[in-house]
Amino acid sequence: MSSLGGRPRGSDMVFWAIALVVLANAVLFTMAWLGGTFGAMITGHGWHPPKWSLLSYWRLIRGETDTLWPGSSPFGVYFGMALFGVVLTTLIVLAGMKILGLRKRNEGLAKARDLRALAPAGIAKRARELRPSLAGMKDLAPDETGNLLGDLEPHGPELRSSFEDVELDLMAPRAGKSTGIAIPRVLRARGAVLLTSNKSDVYAVTRVEREQIGRVWTFDPQGIAHAPREMWWDxxxxxxxxxxxxxxxxxxxxxxxxxxxxxxxxxxxxxxxxxxxxxxxxxxxxxxxxxxxxxxxxxxxxxxxxxxxxxxxxxxxxxxxxxxxxxxxxxxxxxxxxxxxxxxxxxxxxxxxxQDPYLPQFRPDQHVLGRDTLYLLSKDGGGSAAGVIAGLADSTMRAGVMAAERMGGRLDPPMTAVLDEAANVCRISDLPDLYSHLGSRGINVVTLLQSYKQGSRVWGEAGMDAMWGAATIKLLGAGLDDADFVEKVSKLIGQHDVSTISVSRSKDGSSRSTSYRQENVLPPDRIRAMPKGTALLLATGIRPAMIKLRPWFKEPDAARISAQAKQEVAAITERASAKLTVGTPPRPRMPAVPPGTPTHW
Structure with missing residues (x-):
């Protein structure tokens, strides 16, 4: 006898069985109802669906297609039902496989609930705490709240780092460092900007946009962008x-x-x-x-x-x-x-x-207080101006630290320093030590390297380890081929439980058991094979996450910026051609040798 208010277990099963049968019939009837109407339409009888009711369902079971779709061919009606059923079933299967694949691929990584601190609401709250100038502003533009990192795979949300984070990004060449990180950071920066590079691509895309915000200073001693000398630095x-x-x-x-x-x-x-x-x-x-x-x-x-x-x-x-x-x-x-x-x-x-009395002097102490942009361009290799570039970059960041101390401890708006190709053109010897406090001064440093070994060759193993530990945001992109480093990252991400179901059969029947084993969340081969445009996000205090970068050319204003970049590239090409036209002085010609003069001594 069941307890008071209870219900026998068998009645529950009957109830759910009846509900399942009713739901299945409703789904099948809806598919036939839509498919039959579609078949009648393609045979020339227009879109005239019958009434969705039990009577229509009964007539469909009895095969009365002429009553439901008057004048239509039964063959066309049944063909439409079959075609609609196949297409819908295929879509459902593909969607299910996609969802299961994404779940399996991202199993063990951070989900949206784990990244609330980097999501729009959390990062906006943090921005109000860090920037007194935002007090009283009801609606904040996204770029006022933090630096865009990308979108959490597979469906978001948008993730941003705070203005006190310092970042270290490791990606192979042509993996999206410029298009997905350097250019967006320069375009979206709200304060002063410092950029180092050995190429003119970031300069060409961002110069016109930054010129509309503040003054653009271009330090190009080796003619990377062939920019005319319009400044000097003491x-x-x-x-x-x-x-x-x-x-x-x-x-x-x-x-x-x-x-x-x-x-x-x-x-x-x-x-x-x-x-x-x-x-x-x-x-x-x-x-x-x-x-x-x-x-x-x-x-x-x-x-x-x-x-x-x-x-x-x-x-x-x-x-x-x-x-x-x-x-x-x-x-x-x-x-x-x-x-x-x-x-x-x-x-x-x-x-x-x-010193040049006819040109303006670049003053780092004034630059960090405004919204100007400083481009530091230099070649790498022999004869490069890397020492000068590193000196000017270091002087500017130290000026930012002193300005932050005068402002109460933090720059507002924050300064953005994108050190692209830092191991080649901006070898600041104590950069790993600077990482520990630049973020707290409102100076967002982003160091872009091709690999962990590249940084180790410049700052040593201990220095690179210090930079890795001090960076509160780390992005690992496509093309990391260092086996030892990738293995360490895989261990750092951790392991998760994977269930295995085994079935054993005997003459007495069959039994089913479930066992668990530990597997790496991301094996080294998957880290190495990450597709371009994606990156592994390692943020302090948060589980690792897989994100999709946001290249500048996929943003809403990409068409306008692209047109400006094309004009800038054309201007760079024209300046380069003009230099080649001027060329170097020709070698002096040797005087003609009189006939009979010996040519060998």
Whole structure:
């Protein structure tokens, strides 16, 4: 006897069986109702569906198609039903397979509920806490709340990082670094922008748009975009202190040293000598050309005298000790120092860091307070201006830190620093250490590298590990072929339980059991084979997630920006052609040799 208010178990089964039969008949009748109407229409009798009722259902079962679709061919009606049923069934199966495939592919990764802090509502709340200027604003534009990362696969939502996050992105060439990260960040930035690159693609797409927001400064000493020189930067301005001079010397040393963590005697001594010379030139109001002259002639006592005049006696004695040392040692140190600043021997590069009364001076301390854009373009390899580029980038970010301290601790609006090709053209030796506090100052740094090993070659294993640990947002894109690194990432993502159903049969019947085993959420081969345009998101305190990047050319205003980019590319091509037309002076022709003159001596 059942308990009070209860119902026998068998009655539940009968109820659900009846409900299932009714639902199945309703679905089948709806498919036949629509399919028959479609068949009658394609046979020329128009779209005239019969009344959806039990009577129509009964007539359909009895085969009275002439009553339901008067004048239509029974063959056409049944053909429409069959065709409609096949198409609908195929669509349902494909949709089911797609949903199951997506669930299986993203099983173990973060879902939308895990990423609430990066979703629109969470990131808007965080932006109001970080930016006092947003107080009182009811509706915030999405770009005012954070930096766009992409859309959570497969169906969103849109994810953004906060203005105190610092980012490290690892992607192979042509995997979407420029189109999906660098260009969108520059276009969407609300404050000052700093961009380093060894190509002109980001510059061509973003320059016109940024020019409508603020002033555009283009530092292009090697003609990447063939931009005319319309500015100059006082390279020695920050060298008035020993710290500033040593930092600038370190940038030049890093530009020729493959691993800044490994410095032999000559590299270390060259950096000390450059530090003293930079300090003497800054305190003595000398030019970069004067500094190059001191390097060419170690016996020149001018830098020693300038250091003594500035009451920097210890530095003066150290420099004088280097000059008075053994000739072989002194020449080795000075030659190494000359190699570090060899790019300044190029008059085209030297002009950008030499005072010019006819051109405006770029002031990093003023740049970080506005909405201007600074493009730092340089080639990589021999003869590059990487040391100058790294010095200017570092000076600008340090100016941002000092401005943030004056503003109460954080820049508002925040500054965006996109260090594209950082391992080639922007080797800031202590960049891993800067990562630990730049975000808290309202300076959003995005470092783009081709691989983890590329960063390790520049900053060493310890430095790259420090940068990896300090980056609160990490994006891993397509084409990561470093087996050891991919294996570590796979372990970092973790494992999940996978169920296996086994059935055993015997003469007494069959039994079914379920067992569980641990598998990697993303095996190394799947990480390596990630398609272009997608990235693995590793955010501090959140489970890893798979996102889809948002390339600039798929955004609503892509047509207008694309037209501007085409005009900019045409202008770059025209400037390049003009330089080729001017060309270099022809080699002098040798005088004609009189007949009979011997040609071999």
């Amino acid at each position: 390279m020695l301005a920050d060298c008035a202190t020993i710290e500033g001079a040593r930092r600038l010397a370190g940038h030049f040393v890093a530009s020729v040293n493959d691993d800044t963590t490994k410095k032999d005697f000559w590299i270390s001594a060259a950096q000390n000598t450059l530090t003293a010379l930079f300090l003497a030139a800054s305190r003595g109001q000398a030019s970069v050309s004067d500094l190059l002259g001191w390097l060419a002639d170690p016996a020149d006592r001018t830098p020693v005298d300038l250091l003594r005049d500035a009451q920097l006696h210890a530095m003066a004695e150290q420099l004088q000790g280097t000059v008075r040392g053994a000739v072989e040692t002194r020449d080795g140190i000075y030659e190494t120092a000359r190699q570090c600043v060899a790019c300044l021997l190029d008059p085209e590069i030297l002009a950008w860091v030499t």
